[in-house]
Amino acid sequence: MSIAAPTPCDIRAYRGPDDATATFDVFQAAIRQTAASVYAPDQVEAWAGPARTDLTTWDMRRRKAATLVAEVEGVVVGFADLTPDGLVDMVFVHPRAGGRGIARALLTAVMHDARAWGLTELRTFASRSAQPAFERLGFVVVADRPDNMVRGVAVPNAEMRRYLA
Ligand SMILES: CC(C)(COP(=O)(O)OP(=O)(O)OC[C@H]1O[C@@H](n2cnc3c(N)ncnc32)[C@H](O)[C@@H]1OP(=O)(O)O)[C@@H](O)C(=O)NCCC(=O)NCCS
Structure with a gap:
Protein backbone atom coordinates (compact mmCIF):
# COMPACT_ATOMS: atom_id res chain seq x y z
CA MET A 1 0.00 0.00 0.00
CA SER A 2 1.06 3.59 -0.51
CA ILE A 3 2.51 5.41 2.46
CA ALA A 4 1.04 8.82 3.24
CA ALA A 5 1.19 11.18 6.17
CA PRO A 6 -1.52 10.46 8.75
CA THR A 7 -4.54 12.69 8.19
CA PRO A 8 -5.89 14.38 11.33
CA CYS A 9 -9.45 13.20 11.86
CA ASP A 10 -12.16 13.64 14.44
CA ILE A 11 -13.62 10.53 16.03
CA VAL A 26 -18.29 4.31 3.02
CA PHE A 27 -19.19 0.61 3.43
CA GLN A 28 -20.10 0.26 -0.25
CA ALA A 29 -17.03 2.13 -1.55
CA ALA A 30 -14.62 0.32 0.77
CA ILE A 31 -15.83 -3.08 -0.41
CA ARG A 32 -16.38 -2.28 -4.09
CA GLN A 33 -13.05 -0.41 -4.48
CA THR A 34 -10.56 -1.27 -1.72
CA ALA A 35 -11.54 -4.88 -1.01
CA ALA A 36 -12.01 -5.55 -4.73
CA SER A 37 -8.22 -5.78 -5.00
CA VAL A 38 -8.19 -8.98 -2.94
CA TYR A 39 -11.60 -10.56 -3.62
CA ALA A 40 -13.17 -11.76 -6.87
CA PRO A 41 -16.14 -9.85 -8.37
CA ASP A 42 -18.72 -12.40 -7.16
CA GLN A 43 -17.29 -12.20 -3.63
CA VAL A 44 -17.38 -8.39 -3.71
CA GLU A 45 -20.97 -8.40 -4.96
CA ALA A 46 -22.11 -10.88 -2.28
CA TRP A 47 -20.38 -9.02 0.53
CA ALA A 48 -21.46 -5.51 -0.52
CA GLY A 49 -25.06 -6.56 -1.15
CA PRO A 50 -27.52 -4.12 -2.76
CA ALA A 51 -25.89 -0.78 -3.56
CA ARG A 52 -29.12 0.98 -2.61
CA THR A 53 -31.36 -0.13 0.22
CA ASP A 54 -33.70 1.12 2.93
CA LEU A 55 -31.31 2.23 5.66
CA THR A 56 -33.69 1.80 8.62
CA THR A 57 -32.19 -1.53 9.66
CA GLY A 78 -14.82 5.86 8.08
CA PHE A 79 -16.62 4.07 10.89
CA ALA A 80 -16.20 1.19 13.32
CA ASP A 81 -18.68 -0.83 15.37
CA LEU A 82 -18.04 -2.32 18.81
CA THR A 83 -20.65 -4.56 20.39
CA PRO A 84 -20.89 -4.89 24.20
CA ASP A 85 -19.33 -8.37 24.11
CA GLY A 86 -16.13 -7.05 22.50
CA LEU A 87 -16.78 -7.81 18.83
CA VAL A 88 -15.33 -5.24 16.45
CA ASP A 89 -18.05 -5.90 13.95
CA MET A 90 -17.15 -3.40 11.25
CA VAL A 91 -14.21 -1.18 10.30
CA PHE A 92 -14.51 0.58 6.98
CA VAL A 93 -12.60 3.51 5.52
CA HIS A 94 -13.49 5.26 2.28
CA PRO A 95 -10.85 4.57 -0.38
CA ARG A 96 -10.22 8.27 -0.93
CA ALA A 97 -9.05 8.47 2.71
CA GLY A 98 -7.28 5.10 2.83
CA GLY A 99 -3.70 4.59 3.99
CA ARG A 100 -3.68 7.74 6.11
CA GLY A 101 -4.24 6.40 9.61
CA ILE A 102 -8.04 6.59 9.76
CA ALA A 103 -8.50 2.92 10.73
CA ARG A 104 -5.72 3.29 13.31
CA ALA A 105 -7.52 6.29 14.83
CA LEU A 106 -10.86 4.43 14.85
CA LEU A 107 -9.44 1.25 16.38
CA THR A 108 -7.49 3.21 18.99
CA ALA A 109 -10.77 4.87 20.02
CA VAL A 110 -12.55 1.50 20.00
CA MET A 111 -9.89 0.07 22.33
CA HIS A 112 -10.26 3.08 24.62
CA ASP A 113 -14.04 2.53 24.80
CA ALA A 114 -13.61 -1.22 25.31
CA ARG A 115 -11.28 -0.67 28.28
CA ALA A 116 -13.72 1.86 29.73
CA TRP A 117 -16.45 -0.80 29.50
CA GLY A 118 -14.21 -3.23 31.42
CA LEU A 119 -13.54 -5.53 28.45
CA THR A 120 -10.26 -7.45 28.49
CA GLU A 121 -10.24 -8.69 24.91
CA LEU A 122 -11.47 -7.68 21.45
CA ARG A 123 -12.23 -10.02 18.58
CA THR A 124 -13.09 -9.52 14.95
CA PHE A 125 -13.66 -11.41 11.73
CA ALA A 126 -11.18 -9.63 9.50
CA SER A 127 -11.45 -9.60 5.74
CA ARG A 128 -8.36 -10.42 3.70
CA SER A 129 -8.24 -6.69 2.96
CA ALA A 130 -8.25 -5.66 6.61
CA GLN A 131 -6.04 -8.37 8.13
CA PRO A 132 -2.74 -6.40 7.74
CA ALA A 133 -4.27 -3.33 9.38
CA PHE A 134 -5.61 -5.37 12.32
CA GLU A 135 -2.18 -7.00 12.69
CA ARG A 136 -0.56 -3.57 12.89
CA LEU A 137 -3.00 -2.73 15.68
CA GLY A 138 -1.96 -5.79 17.70
CA PHE A 139 -4.60 -8.34 16.65
CA VAL A 140 -3.49 -11.92 15.97
CA VAL A 141 -5.16 -14.56 13.84
CA VAL A 142 -6.72 -17.34 15.90
CA ALA A 143 -8.58 -19.11 13.06
CA ASP A 144 -8.58 -18.81 9.31
CA ARG A 145 -12.08 -19.08 7.85
CA PRO A 146 -11.80 -19.99 4.15
CA ASP A 147 -15.42 -21.15 4.09
CA ASN A 148 -17.03 -18.01 5.53
CA MET A 149 -20.28 -17.69 3.56
CA VAL A 150 -22.01 -14.43 2.63
CA ARG A 151 -25.24 -14.59 0.60
CA GLY A 152 -24.28 -18.06 -0.62
CA VAL A 153 -20.73 -17.12 -1.71
CA ALA A 154 -17.50 -18.07 0.09
CA VAL A 155 -15.81 -14.85 1.25
CA PRO A 156 -12.78 -16.00 3.28
CA ASN A 157 -11.81 -14.05 6.38
CA ALA A 158 -10.00 -14.73 9.66
CA GLU A 159 -10.99 -14.59 13.30
CA MET A 160 -8.54 -12.32 15.11
CA ARG A 161 -8.17 -11.33 18.75
CA ARG A 162 -6.41 -8.67 20.74
CA TYR A 163 -5.88 -8.64 24.46
CA LEU A 164 -6.37 -5.29 26.13
CA ALA A 165 -3.49 -5.07 28.60
C1 LIG B 1 -8.84 -2.15 6.16
C2 LIG B 1 -9.13 -0.68 6.21
C3 LIG B 1 -10.23 -0.39 7.23
C4 LIG B 1 -7.84 0.07 6.63
O1 LIG B 1 -8.13 1.46 6.71
P1 LIG B 1 -6.98 2.57 6.56
O2 LIG B 1 -7.49 3.84 7.12
O3 LIG B 1 -6.49 2.58 5.16
O4 LIG B 1 -5.82 1.99 7.51
P2 LIG B 1 -4.67 2.86 8.25
O5 LIG B 1 -4.11 3.84 7.26
O6 LIG B 1 -5.18 3.42 9.53
O7 LIG B 1 -3.60 1.74 8.55
C5 LIG B 1 -3.40 1.20 9.87
C6 LIG B 1 -2.12 0.43 9.87
O8 LIG B 1 -2.27 -0.76 9.09
C7 LIG B 1 -1.34 -0.76 8.01
N1 LIG B 1 -2.05 -1.25 6.83
C8 LIG B 1 -3.32 -0.93 6.45
N2 LIG B 1 -3.65 -1.59 5.32
C9 LIG B 1 -2.57 -2.34 5.01
C10 LIG B 1 -2.28 -3.24 3.95
N3 LIG B 1 -3.20 -3.53 3.00
N4 LIG B 1 -1.08 -3.85 3.94
C11 LIG B 1 -0.16 -3.59 4.89
N5 LIG B 1 -0.37 -2.74 5.93
C12 LIG B 1 -1.56 -2.13 5.97
C13 LIG B 1 -0.90 0.68 7.83
O9 LIG B 1 0.39 0.77 7.27
C14 LIG B 1 -0.96 1.19 9.24
O10 LIG B 1 0.19 0.82 9.96
P3 LIG B 1 0.94 1.88 10.96
O11 LIG B 1 -0.14 2.77 11.55
O12 LIG B 1 1.60 1.03 11.98
O13 LIG B 1 1.88 2.64 10.08
C15 LIG B 1 -9.54 -0.16 4.79
O14 LIG B 1 -8.54 -0.51 3.87
C16 LIG B 1 -10.86 -0.76 4.30
O15 LIG B 1 -11.93 -0.19 4.54
N6 LIG B 1 -10.77 -1.92 3.58
C17 LIG B 1 -11.92 -2.51 2.89
C18 LIG B 1 -13.03 -2.95 3.81
C19 LIG B 1 -12.62 -3.97 4.84
O16 LIG B 1 -12.02 -4.99 4.53
N7 LIG B 1 -13.01 -3.68 6.09
C20 LIG B 1 -12.81 -4.56 7.19
C21 LIG B 1 -13.94 -5.52 7.34
S1 LIG B 1 -13.51 -6.78 8.53
Missing part, protein backbone atom coordinates in the same frame (compact mmCIF):
# COMPACT_ATOMS: atom_id res chain seq x y z
CA ARG A 12 -17.14 10.92 17.38
CA ALA A 13 -20.18 8.83 18.23
CA TYR A 14 -22.59 7.84 15.44
CA ARG A 15 -25.52 10.23 15.27
CA GLY A 16 -27.85 8.84 12.59
CA PRO A 17 -29.94 9.08 10.47
CA ASP A 18 -27.64 11.38 8.42
CA ASP A 19 -24.74 9.18 9.46
CA ALA A 20 -26.63 6.15 8.13
CA THR A 21 -26.30 7.39 4.55
CA ALA A 22 -22.67 8.47 4.98
CA THR A 23 -21.53 5.25 6.66
CA PHE A 24 -23.41 3.08 4.16
CA ASP A 25 -21.65 4.94 1.33
CA TRP A 58 -28.65 -0.27 8.96
CA ASP A 59 -29.29 2.76 11.18
CA MET A 60 -30.70 0.62 14.00
CA ARG A 61 -27.66 -1.69 13.90
CA ARG A 62 -25.23 1.23 14.08
CA ARG A 63 -27.04 2.70 17.09
CA LYS A 64 -27.05 -0.69 18.84
CA ALA A 65 -23.34 -1.24 18.16
CA ALA A 66 -22.00 2.01 19.65
CA THR A 67 -20.61 2.97 16.26
CA LEU A 68 -17.74 5.46 16.07
CA VAL A 69 -17.43 7.70 13.03
CA ALA A 70 -14.27 9.31 11.61
CA GLU A 71 -14.55 12.70 9.98
CA VAL A 72 -12.03 14.76 8.03
CA GLU A 73 -13.02 18.40 7.67
CA GLY A 74 -16.63 17.51 8.46
CA VAL A 75 -16.89 14.67 5.96
CA VAL A 76 -17.46 11.10 7.15
CA VAL A 77 -14.56 8.95 5.89
Whole structure:
Protein backbone atom coordinates (compact mmCIF):
# COMPACT_ATOMS: atom_id res chain seq x y z
CA MET A 1 0.00 0.00 0.00
CA SER A 2 1.06 3.59 -0.51
CA ILE A 3 2.51 5.41 2.46
CA ALA A 4 1.04 8.82 3.24
CA ALA A 5 1.19 11.18 6.17
CA PRO A 6 -1.52 10.46 8.75
CA THR A 7 -4.54 12.69 8.19
CA PRO A 8 -5.89 14.38 11.33
CA CYS A 9 -9.45 13.20 11.86
CA ASP A 10 -12.16 13.64 14.44
CA ILE A 11 -13.62 10.53 16.03
CA ARG A 12 -17.14 10.92 17.38
CA ALA A 13 -20.18 8.83 18.23
CA TYR A 14 -22.59 7.84 15.44
CA ARG A 15 -25.52 10.23 15.27
CA GLY A 16 -27.85 8.84 12.59
CA PRO A 17 -29.94 9.08 10.47
CA ASP A 18 -27.64 11.38 8.42
CA ASP A 19 -24.74 9.18 9.46
CA ALA A 20 -26.63 6.15 8.13
CA THR A 21 -26.30 7.39 4.55
CA ALA A 22 -22.67 8.47 4.98
CA THR A 23 -21.53 5.25 6.66
CA PHE A 24 -23.41 3.08 4.16
CA ASP A 25 -21.65 4.94 1.33
CA VAL A 26 -18.29 4.31 3.02
CA PHE A 27 -19.19 0.61 3.43
CA GLN A 28 -20.10 0.26 -0.25
CA ALA A 29 -17.03 2.13 -1.55
CA ALA A 30 -14.62 0.32 0.77
CA ILE A 31 -15.83 -3.08 -0.41
CA ARG A 32 -16.38 -2.28 -4.09
CA GLN A 33 -13.05 -0.41 -4.48
CA THR A 34 -10.56 -1.27 -1.72
CA ALA A 35 -11.54 -4.88 -1.01
CA ALA A 36 -12.01 -5.55 -4.73
CA SER A 37 -8.22 -5.78 -5.00
CA VAL A 38 -8.19 -8.98 -2.94
CA TYR A 39 -11.60 -10.56 -3.62
CA ALA A 40 -13.17 -11.76 -6.87
CA PRO A 41 -16.14 -9.85 -8.37
CA ASP A 42 -18.72 -12.40 -7.16
CA GLN A 43 -17.29 -12.20 -3.63
CA VAL A 44 -17.38 -8.39 -3.71
CA GLU A 45 -20.97 -8.40 -4.96
CA ALA A 46 -22.11 -10.88 -2.28
CA TRP A 47 -20.38 -9.02 0.53
CA ALA A 48 -21.46 -5.51 -0.52
CA GLY A 49 -25.06 -6.56 -1.15
CA PRO A 50 -27.52 -4.12 -2.76
CA ALA A 51 -25.89 -0.78 -3.56
CA ARG A 52 -29.12 0.98 -2.61
CA THR A 53 -31.36 -0.13 0.22
CA ASP A 54 -33.70 1.12 2.93
CA LEU A 55 -31.31 2.23 5.66
CA THR A 56 -33.69 1.80 8.62
CA THR A 57 -32.19 -1.53 9.66
CA TRP A 58 -28.65 -0.27 8.96
CA ASP A 59 -29.29 2.76 11.18
CA MET A 60 -30.70 0.62 14.00
CA ARG A 61 -27.66 -1.69 13.90
CA ARG A 62 -25.23 1.23 14.08
CA ARG A 63 -27.04 2.70 17.09
CA LYS A 64 -27.05 -0.69 18.84
CA ALA A 65 -23.34 -1.24 18.16
CA ALA A 66 -22.00 2.01 19.65
CA THR A 67 -20.61 2.97 16.26
CA LEU A 68 -17.74 5.46 16.07
CA VAL A 69 -17.43 7.70 13.03
CA ALA A 70 -14.27 9.31 11.61
CA GLU A 71 -14.55 12.70 9.98
CA VAL A 72 -12.03 14.76 8.03
CA GLU A 73 -13.02 18.40 7.67
CA GLY A 74 -16.63 17.51 8.46
CA VAL A 75 -16.89 14.67 5.96
CA VAL A 76 -17.46 11.10 7.15
CA VAL A 77 -14.56 8.95 5.89
CA GLY A 78 -14.82 5.86 8.08
CA PHE A 79 -16.62 4.07 10.89
CA ALA A 80 -16.20 1.19 13.32
CA ASP A 81 -18.68 -0.83 15.37
CA LEU A 82 -18.04 -2.32 18.81
CA THR A 83 -20.65 -4.56 20.39
CA PRO A 84 -20.89 -4.89 24.20
CA ASP A 85 -19.33 -8.37 24.11
CA GLY A 86 -16.13 -7.05 22.50
CA LEU A 87 -16.78 -7.81 18.83
CA VAL A 88 -15.33 -5.24 16.45
CA ASP A 89 -18.05 -5.90 13.95
CA MET A 90 -17.15 -3.40 11.25
CA VAL A 91 -14.21 -1.18 10.30
CA PHE A 92 -14.51 0.58 6.98
CA VAL A 93 -12.60 3.51 5.52
CA HIS A 94 -13.49 5.26 2.28
CA PRO A 95 -10.85 4.57 -0.38
CA ARG A 96 -10.22 8.27 -0.93
CA ALA A 97 -9.05 8.47 2.71
CA GLY A 98 -7.28 5.10 2.83
CA GLY A 99 -3.70 4.59 3.99
CA ARG A 100 -3.68 7.74 6.11
CA GLY A 101 -4.24 6.40 9.61
CA ILE A 102 -8.04 6.59 9.76
CA ALA A 103 -8.50 2.92 10.73
CA ARG A 104 -5.72 3.29 13.31
CA ALA A 105 -7.52 6.29 14.83
CA LEU A 106 -10.86 4.43 14.85
CA LEU A 107 -9.44 1.25 16.38
CA THR A 108 -7.49 3.21 18.99
CA ALA A 109 -10.77 4.87 20.02
CA VAL A 110 -12.55 1.50 20.00
CA MET A 111 -9.89 0.07 22.33
CA HIS A 112 -10.26 3.08 24.62
CA ASP A 113 -14.04 2.53 24.80
CA ALA A 114 -13.61 -1.22 25.31
CA ARG A 115 -11.28 -0.67 28.28
CA ALA A 116 -13.72 1.86 29.73
CA TRP A 117 -16.45 -0.80 29.50
CA GLY A 118 -14.21 -3.23 31.42
CA LEU A 119 -13.54 -5.53 28.45
CA THR A 120 -10.26 -7.45 28.49
CA GLU A 121 -10.24 -8.69 24.91
CA LEU A 122 -11.47 -7.68 21.45
CA ARG A 123 -12.23 -10.02 18.58
CA THR A 124 -13.09 -9.52 14.95
CA PHE A 125 -13.66 -11.41 11.73
CA ALA A 126 -11.18 -9.63 9.50
CA SER A 127 -11.45 -9.60 5.74
CA ARG A 128 -8.36 -10.42 3.70
CA SER A 129 -8.24 -6.69 2.96
CA ALA A 130 -8.25 -5.66 6.61
CA GLN A 131 -6.04 -8.37 8.13
CA PRO A 132 -2.74 -6.40 7.74
CA ALA A 133 -4.27 -3.33 9.38
CA PHE A 134 -5.61 -5.37 12.32
CA GLU A 135 -2.18 -7.00 12.69
CA ARG A 136 -0.56 -3.57 12.89
CA LEU A 137 -3.00 -2.73 15.68
CA GLY A 138 -1.96 -5.79 17.70
CA PHE A 139 -4.60 -8.34 16.65
CA VAL A 140 -3.49 -11.92 15.97
CA VAL A 141 -5.16 -14.56 13.84
CA VAL A 142 -6.72 -17.34 15.90
CA ALA A 143 -8.58 -19.11 13.06
CA ASP A 144 -8.58 -18.81 9.31
CA ARG A 145 -12.08 -19.08 7.85
CA PRO A 146 -11.80 -19.99 4.15
CA ASP A 147 -15.42 -21.15 4.09
CA ASN A 148 -17.03 -18.01 5.53
CA MET A 149 -20.28 -17.69 3.56
CA VAL A 150 -22.01 -14.43 2.63
CA ARG A 151 -25.24 -14.59 0.60
CA GLY A 152 -24.28 -18.06 -0.62
CA VAL A 153 -20.73 -17.12 -1.71
CA ALA A 154 -17.50 -18.07 0.09
CA VAL A 155 -15.81 -14.85 1.25
CA PRO A 156 -12.78 -16.00 3.28
CA ASN A 157 -11.81 -14.05 6.38
CA ALA A 158 -10.00 -14.73 9.66
CA GLU A 159 -10.99 -14.59 13.30
CA MET A 160 -8.54 -12.32 15.11
CA ARG A 161 -8.17 -11.33 18.75
CA ARG A 162 -6.41 -8.67 20.74
CA TYR A 163 -5.88 -8.64 24.46
CA LEU A 164 -6.37 -5.29 26.13
CA ALA A 165 -3.49 -5.07 28.60
C1 LIG B 1 -8.84 -2.15 6.16
C2 LIG B 1 -9.13 -0.68 6.21
C3 LIG B 1 -10.23 -0.39 7.23
C4 LIG B 1 -7.84 0.07 6.63
O1 LIG B 1 -8.13 1.46 6.71
P1 LIG B 1 -6.98 2.57 6.56
O2 LIG B 1 -7.49 3.84 7.12
O3 LIG B 1 -6.49 2.58 5.16
O4 LIG B 1 -5.82 1.99 7.51
P2 LIG B 1 -4.67 2.86 8.25
O5 LIG B 1 -4.11 3.84 7.26
O6 LIG B 1 -5.18 3.42 9.53
O7 LIG B 1 -3.60 1.74 8.55
C5 LIG B 1 -3.40 1.20 9.87
C6 LIG B 1 -2.12 0.43 9.87
O8 LIG B 1 -2.27 -0.76 9.09
C7 LIG B 1 -1.34 -0.76 8.01
N1 LIG B 1 -2.05 -1.25 6.83
C8 LIG B 1 -3.32 -0.93 6.45
N2 LIG B 1 -3.65 -1.59 5.32
C9 LIG B 1 -2.57 -2.34 5.01
C10 LIG B 1 -2.28 -3.24 3.95
N3 LIG B 1 -3.20 -3.53 3.00
N4 LIG B 1 -1.08 -3.85 3.94
C11 LIG B 1 -0.16 -3.59 4.89
N5 LIG B 1 -0.37 -2.74 5.93
C12 LIG B 1 -1.56 -2.13 5.97
C13 LIG B 1 -0.90 0.68 7.83
O9 LIG B 1 0.39 0.77 7.27
C14 LIG B 1 -0.96 1.19 9.24
O10 LIG B 1 0.19 0.82 9.96
P3 LIG B 1 0.94 1.88 10.96
O11 LIG B 1 -0.14 2.77 11.55
O12 LIG B 1 1.60 1.03 11.98
O13 LIG B 1 1.88 2.64 10.08
C15 LIG B 1 -9.54 -0.16 4.79
O14 LIG B 1 -8.54 -0.51 3.87
C16 LIG B 1 -10.86 -0.76 4.30
O15 LIG B 1 -11.93 -0.19 4.54
N6 LIG B 1 -10.77 -1.92 3.58
C17 LIG B 1 -11.92 -2.51 2.89
C18 LIG B 1 -13.03 -2.95 3.81
C19 LIG B 1 -12.62 -3.97 4.84
O16 LIG B 1 -12.02 -4.99 4.53
N7 LIG B 1 -13.01 -3.68 6.09
C20 LIG B 1 -12.81 -4.56 7.19
C21 LIG B 1 -13.94 -5.52 7.34
S1 LIG B 1 -13.51 -6.78 8.53
